[in-house]
Amino acid sequence: MESATLAPEAPGHVETIKIVVNERPVEVKGERQTGASIKTAAIAQGVAIKPDFVLSIERGKGHTDIVGDDEPITVHAGERFIAVAPDDNS
Secondary structure, three states, X not given: OHHHHOOOOOOOOOOEEEEEEOOEEEEEEOOEEEXXXXXXXXXXXXXXXXXXXXXXXXXXXXXXXXXXXXXXEEOOOOOEEEEEOHHHOO
16 A cells, blocks of 8 residues: 555656746756756757756855756756856856
8 A cells, every 4th residue: 555655656747847947937847857958948948048058057145056968957846047158157
């Protein structure tokens, strides 16, 4: 009966999570993402960035952490990301 209380999501069902990239709403499929998958989703949803942009997650109080293209990250609803051209991240 434990499986009833800890049942995984139905097969084929992936939760859509709403995040923000460059002040624009973006939906990603599932909480497990990479920097590249977040940028790909943002581009597909009309955010004016390119795949080579540097992605950072806002941590609050002016702090950010860079998220590498191949870096696994668990995203949560409402998290905010910034993507800038590689030559703009001084």
